[in-house]
Amino acid sequence: MIGLTNNVRITELLQHYNIHPLVIEDILNTEQRPKIDYFDDYSFIVVKIQLNKRNFVQFSFILLDKIIISLQDTDSNFFTLVEKILATKGTKARQRSVDYLLLDSLVDNQFTVVESVENKVDDLEERFLKDQQSLSLPDI
Numbered sequence: 717m718i719g720l721t722n723n724v725r726i727t728e729l730l731q732h733y734n735i736h737p738l739v740i741e742d743i744l745n746t747e748q749r750p751k752i753d754y755f756d757d758y759s760f761i762v763v764k765i766q767l768n769k770r771n772f773v774q775f776s777f778i779l780l781d782k783i784i785i786s787l788q789d790t791d792s793n794f795f796t797l798v799e800k801i802l803a804t805k806g807t808k809a810r811q812r813s814v815d816y817l818l819l820d821s822l823v824d825n826q827f828t829v830v831e832s833v834e835n836k837v838d839d840l841e842e843r844f845l846k847d848q849q850s851l852s853l854p855d856i
Contacts, residue, residue, distance in 0.1 A: 720744055720789050733758070733785065735778060743776040746789045757781075759815070763822055766829045767792055775822075779814055797821050 753760040761777040773792045778785040801809045843849040
C-alpha cells in the first residue's frame with residue numbers, strides 16, 4: 717500500500733491480521749527509526765531507503781507465514797527490483813526466505829545511490845587532479 721493517509725483503512729487491514737496496535741502506530745509514524753521487531757506470528761520491519769540526494773521513502777513490512785504486507789509513505793520503484801529478481805529463474809533469492817529477498821533487494825536498491833555519489837566524487841577528483849581546476853565549496 718502506498719501512502720499512509722487513510723488511517724482507518726490501514727488500521728482495518730492490519731487488525732484483520734491481528735497486528736499489535738503499537739505496530740500500527742509505528743507504521744503510521746513516518747519518522748519511525750529503522751528497526752525489526754519479532755512477534756509470535758509475524759515479524760515487523762521498518763526501513764528508510766534513500767531514493768536520491770534529498771528524498772527518502774519509509775517502508776514498513778509485516779512478514780507473516782505466507783504473506784508480506786508492505787506499506788510505504790511515498791511511491792518508489794523498489795518493487796520493480798523485487799519483481800525482476802522473482803522473474804529470473806534459478807536465482808538464489810527465489811530459493812531463500814522472504815526476509816532474505818527483502819534484505820537483498822533493499823541493499824541492491826541502495827547501490828544506485830552509492831554509485832551516484834561515487835561517480836560525483838570521481839568527477840570532482842578528476843577535475844581537481846587531472847584538469848587542475850579549483851573546486852568551490854558547493855562543488856564539494
